[in-house]
Amino acid sequence: MKYTYEEIATSLGNGFILRSDGACIPKDTANSDYQRYLNPEAEQSTPNLSE
């Protein structure tokens, strides 16, 4: 699924990423959704071992 993203600023902290499905993604590099936001190409690079 292709998502769009919007950065949201907050009064404290670093803000967060609002994904188009309503998910709120923390700016934490250990969070895999944030990793995919930073590297959207990887999200589409699903390996195929079955061939």
Place this chain on the structure above:
Amino acid sequence: MTKSRDLANAATALNAVTATELGFVDGVTSAIQTQLDAKLATATAATTYVANSLADAKGDLLTATADNTPARLAVGNNGETLVADSSTSTGLRYQGNYTAGKNAIINGGMDIWQRGTSFTTNGYSADRWYRNSNGANRTYSRQTTSDTTNLPFIQYCMRVARNSGNTTTDSLEFVTSLETANSLPYAGKTVTLSFYARAGANFSAASNRLGVYLISGTGTDQGWISPGYTGTAYPINNQTATLTTTWQRFTFTGTVATTATELSSFFFYEPLGTAGAADYYEITGVQLELGSVATAFTRAGGTIQGELAACQRYYQKSYNIDVAPQTNTTGVGLVALISSANSVVATSARVGYVFLKTTMRTTPTVTIYSYTSSTAGVVSNGAGTDLAANSGLVEYQGSNGFVIYNFSGGNITPSNGTFVAHYVASAEL
């Protein structure tokens, strides 16, 4: 004279011997001592008795390598347990005691289904298990095993099905990835992947083949499907489980590289032709453990409660365990956020704080759903009325909880002194 004296002495010696005892020599045809000596010589032969020298140390066991072939099994190390292993000369082997947490696969018994019980799009399905299939019209669903003969009383399984009539032949894949902390104990070790599986009556894969991989990577906490592994290797590489319509247990053994820091268990089948009514396979009891022998299946979490907690480290929700997220008008499990003095909450102000049920793997992605329409990013008032868009966004989330914010651009007003909402939190790989 001498004979008379001998007879007299014999009579004295036989004085204490009864007639019955004398009768025991009846049938003797040769010298008794000679016979006894010959018998002893035979009895001491190696083919009759095990020699004392076979045992070398305290704890050694007497076992066998074949019929009439005794052998010594040296005592194991402290704490090790003895397991049957047909690949060793004696059929026995000591191994480390891995009973507690021996299975690295969380939810290998397909017990926990927080997201629902039937899935037709890619993503996580049963907890910790990712559905991946390029084709449409494929359904991954929870089923009861309905078999107490060939399975060790495992209640549920995953059915990976191609819907009847479907002609797409892209593979149907099913994978779970282990985080680095749970993968490191297997680096440089021999491991065994085992599982139970069976085919539907119309399973269409060539030669009834279910493909099996154990994949390793050298990154940190990567999901194998996305973003994918770095330094990929295959401790178990494209092995085949040949399915029948009866549950069978399959085991595959491999060696994990010493540099491996992450592991994934991956299954796939490649359908052929047009799907019949039962073009599927079912799988459960997936276990990854140290050693070259598959031991009895156990849950990674030990108990059903432990398994749920292990799953909630990666994904949790406010909804009841048997209610799928985004089920409308679900009262049970609602998070009620108290608004002091029944006051409105201005935009960019905090609505409330939510404590998570268990500490999560890392800071989770959180989605808030309204009560009535399950709209993402929206809270409802205490009467159940959904409020403005973006009235329920999330900030300051940590592994233990998060703050709900009103980012609607206007005030939101509670009812009955509260706002209410559901949430899902994901810290998956």
